[in-house]
Amino acid sequence: MSTEEKKVGAPEPAENKSVEQMALDDERRVKVLSPGALVAKRFFRNRLAMVGLIILIAMFLFSFVGGWVNPYRENQIFEDYSAVVKDFAGATENTEYRFAEVTSGAIPSGARTSLILAVNNGESTYTAGDNTYSIEDLGLDSWLISGTAAVAKVDKLAGKYIISSDSLEVTDALTAAFTKAADAGETSFEFGGETYIITGSNRSFTISTMQELGVGSKLIIEGDNLSYEFRKAALTAMGEGKTSFKADGKTYTMEVEDLNAAVFDGSDEVAAISNYSIQGIENGTVISAELKARIIEAIGEGETSFVLTDAEGNEIEYELTRENNRYTIRTESSTKLIQTYLAPSTSHWLGTDGYGMDILTRLMYGGRISLIIGFVVVILETIIGVVLGGLAGYFGKWVDMVIMRIVDIFYCIPTWPILIILGSIMDSYQIGPKVRIYFMMIVLAVLGWPSITRLVRGQILSLREQEFMTATEATGLTVSRRIFRHLVPNVIPQLIVQCTMSLGGIILTESTMSFLGIGVKFPYASWGNIISSVSNVFVMTNYWYCWIPAGFLILITVLGFNFVGDGLRDAFDPKMKR
Amino acid sequence: MRKFVVRRVLLSVFILFFVALIMYTIMRCIPSSFTEAKARQLSQLPGAKSYEEWLAQLNALYGLDKSIIGGFFSWLGDALRGNFGDSWYWNKPVLEEFRNTIWYSFVLGAIAFVLEIVIAIPLGILAARKQYGMADYVITVVALIGISLPTFFFATLLKYAFSIQLNWLDLYGLVGRFYDQLSPFGKILDMGKHMIMPIATLVIINVGGLMRYTRTNMLEVLNADYIRTARAKGLPENVVINKHAFRNTLIPIVTLLGGTLPSLFSGAMITETLFQIPGIGYVSYQAMINGDIPFYMFYSCFLAILTLVGMLIADILYAVVDPRVRFD
Numbered sequence: 001m002s003t004e005e006k007k008v009g010a011p012e013p014a015e016n017k018s019v020e021q022m023a024l025d026d027e028r029r030v031k032v033l034s035p036g037a038l039v040a041k042r043f044f045r046n047r048l049a050m051v052g053l054i055i056l057i058a059m060f061l062f063s064f065v066g067g068w069v070n071p072y073r074e075n076q077i078f079e080d081y082s083a084v085v086k087d088f089a090g091a092t093e094n095t096e097y098r099f100a101e102v103t104s105g106a107i108p109s110g111a112r113t114s115l116i117l118a119v120n121n122g123e124s125t126y127t128a129g130d131n132t133y134s135i136e137d138l139g140l141d142s143w144l145i146s147g148t149a150a151v152a153k154v155d156k157l158a159g160k161y162i163i164s165s166d167s168l169e170v171t172d173a174l175t176a177a178f179t180k181a182a183d184a185g186e187t188s189f190e191f192g193g194e195t196y197i198i199t200g201s202n203r204s205f206t207i208s209t210m211q212e213l214g215v216g217s218k219l220i221i222e223g224d225n226l227s228y229e230f231r232k233a234a235l236t237a238m239g240e241g242k243t244s245f246k247a248d249g250k251t252y253t254m255e256v257e258d259l260n261a262a263v264f265d266g267s268d269e270v271a272a273i274s275n276y277s278i279q280g281i282e283n284g285t286v287i288s289a290e291l292k293a294r295i296i297e298a299i300g301e302g303e304t305s306f307v308l309t310d311a312e313g314n315e316i317e318y319e320l321t322r323e324n325n326r327y328t329i330r331t332e333s334s335t336k337l338i339q340t341y342l343a344p345s346t347s348h349w350l351g352t353d354g355y356g357m358d359i360l361t362r363l364m365y366g367g368r369i370s371l372i373i374g375f376v377v378v379i380l381e382t383i384i385g386v387v388l389g390g391l392a393g394y395f396g397k398w399v400d401m402v403i404m405r406i407v408d409i410f411y412c413i414p415t416w417p418i419l420i421i422l423g424s425i426m427d428s429y430q431i432g433p434k435v436r437i438y439f440m441m442i443v444l445a446v447l448g449w450p451s452i453t454r455l456v457r458g459q460i461l462s463l464r465e466q467e468f469m470t471a472t473e474a475t476g477l478t479v480s481r482r483i484f485r486h487l488v489p490n491v492i493p494q495l496i497v498q499c500t501m502s503l504g505g506i507i508l509t510e511s512t513m514s515f516l517g518i519g520v521k522f523p524y525a526s527w528g529n530i531i532s533s534v535s536n537v538f539v540m541t542n543y544w545y546c547w548i549p550a551g552f553l554i555l556i557t558v559l560g561f562n563f564v565g566d567g568l569r570d571a572f573d574p575k576m577k578r
Numbered sequence: 579m580r581k582f583v584v585r586r587v588l589l590s591v592f593i594l595f596f597v598a599l600i601m602y603t604i605m606r607c608i609p610s611s612f613t614e615a616k617a618r619q620l621s622q623l624p625g626a627k628s629y630e631e632w633l634a635q636l637n638a639l640y641g642l643d644k645s646i647i648g649g650f651f652s653w654l655g656d657a658l659r660g661n662f663g664d665s666w667y668w669n670k671p672v673l674e675e676f677r678n679t680i681w682y683s684f685v686l687g688a689i690a691f692v693l694e695i696v697i698a699i700p701l702g703i704l705a706a707r708k709q710y711g712m713a714d715y716v717i718t719v720v721a722l723i724g725i726s727l728p729t730f731f732f733a734t735l736l737k738y739a740f741s742i743q744l745n746w747l748d749l750y751g752l753v754g755r756f757y758d759q760l761s762p763f764g765k766i767l768d769m770g771k772h773m774i775m776p777i778a779t780l781v782i783i784n785v786g787g788l789m790r791y792t793r794t795n796m797l798e799v800l801n802a803d804y805i806r807t808a809r810a811k812g813l814p815e816n817v818v819i820n821k822h823a824f825r826n827t828l829i830p831i832v833t834l835l836g837g838t839l840p841s842l843f844s845g846a847m848i849t850e851t852l853f854q855i856p857g858i859g860y861v862s863y864q865a866m867i868n869g870d871i872p873f874y875m876f877y878s879c880f881l882a883i884l885t886l887v888g889m890l891i892a893d894i895l896y897a898v899v900d901p902r903v904r905f906d
Binding site for chain 2: 047048409411412414416417418420421422423425428504508511512516517518528531534537541544547548551554556558559562563
């Protein structure tokens, strides 16, 4: 109240006097503003324009400073070693015979399969192929297999038997024994305390002896580099229920429990015997004898989990699950995982995307690319537009005619078909993502210049007729100076408005292209190609942070340019004010 | 008037010729291995023509074996006779595919167009009357947001809200799953339901421009002398706005709207693609993204013709609506 009274009340005489003495347009009385300052004042008073300006400054800071401050790189893929409980090994009760052979291949597959039949029928000899085998029970379903092995060949020549052999010493006594047996039609004869078997007929015979070929058992002996002798002795000992055996000149002790046993050389465990076969799930998994023994023990005792210390001294926990007669051993193993679609957290403020990259970082670099493309395209457009528009407007006549027909033609070229077909041409040439960006800038500028040319030409056509142009002509200025120093600066206000507005439009076009996959391509980030992950409905539904922030950034950036452009137009053109 | 129209039509033909030449030249930039691979791929489709036949047809249609100028004229001759060839992607004549799809696009565009007019003009006028008032700010901001929204983002937002969260509408397509079992009226309702989101997208994206155009023109008219005269006569504000101002605002608006009429046929490529509405925009997008040259040549010429017709209509309307304009 009191302040109002002061204003309304009579001014002090001295002041009053000085006002009277001043002229109406005295500099001290009227604060004179330059046209530029007037425009600035009007612009800064416009609330929407200020909002737009703040948005744009924020976006520039976000994109250019943000990418620099941010600890992550544009293409950094976040990986994590995480412990995953995975199937480690499987154990099954063994129902097949496993064979240990004296020499490799001594027991052919026919003999192996026939063994089952012989065991079931309770036979002690059987034939498979041309050979005869005899089996000896070692107990616990283990069998010592012997078979005939040829030691000599006999040919009958002129009623005489001629024996040829590598391993046997051919003596007259042997020949006599053979002749006697062969003539009698017997299938075997004894000589020197050994039994020989005769096969063949008429003119050619084979003399064979029974030899130990190997052992077959359903028990599995696990261990490193075990000799045949060791295996046989171990199985024999198991069958006889002994707790020690001798093999390879050493004495081994066993701890036996039902069908399982651990074999010790002194205090070192060298082998485990069991009726379970244990195999790693993945190829190349090494399962130590100790672990195998522990697994078998766990199965025997019905444990569901156990802890074992490995060679490096780490305690590893194993879990056992049973399914019919198959046991699965699971353990935690560390696996490298790409952290895709992580939810927002303190280390990734907007989570990670489908490639495992930080979305906030991608948004910053995407902003850089979108803004740079926008500015480069607008600058190119403006250069072409001002030069051509200036020439057309100033010279008129046929120059104007030609340039404006070119403008008409370019104005009619449908933008999207061109952009899409150029995109697929670039795909077929396999052009790299960086070159694509440059190419995209040029294409967008070439498609965008006509509107600026029209604007510049229209303005210049009307400015050309004004007096100041007559004055420039009278003072004899050169043509280029008249166009670019006197005409074009007068077009700049409209040009700035147009450029600001079209910046927004170019960012929209660019992001739409990138969204459709014909613009900025991976590995470069762009707001559009960040959103393109929504073409997967699952991502759209479940991971809002993958696409909503990017879309929001496009919206407010373009909005910022439009607000500022609108504010500039109002500021430059006060006619609109009532 | 007639002389003016004839001159414009001739000019349009001239422009169209060069636009077609540019499109053709761009098409010729495609490596020949691309067309050969395409022909080979096409020939392997079930029931397709053989590789040689495709290649011969492509060569005949586009004159790929001739120089660019020679090839262009042979293509132009075919195109003028209505022979645009077979679409590579859709494997049937381009014009047949065009006839099958154009009306979906037209209906979509026309409904959106009517809604835009109904929303934009009253709001634009309101904003101009209350310049720098609350209503003006709200309308301006909404209009600018509409202009600034990327189509694909807004369409996705709509889908997310109405299809996924609320489950009211289908995500894609023009017809629902049980379309064939519906009554004729039910079929129309089903299609209408599927058109809601595409139309909403088109209206929101496009309404801003028209709203701002109306506002700007209305402001200009309201500053005119005859409005001051009308007010001075003591006419009620309603009469001043609705009769004197509105009629004069209509001149530029009708011109603009007339000019956009042909574009109702052009199809909304991105909206149709996102909602999988089988209109000309969706069909041609699918074709072009797969490098379908016959479709590209046809569709871009079609769009160029639409643009030229639009410009012609705008010019003519400008004279018809405003009797003050004279053609000299």
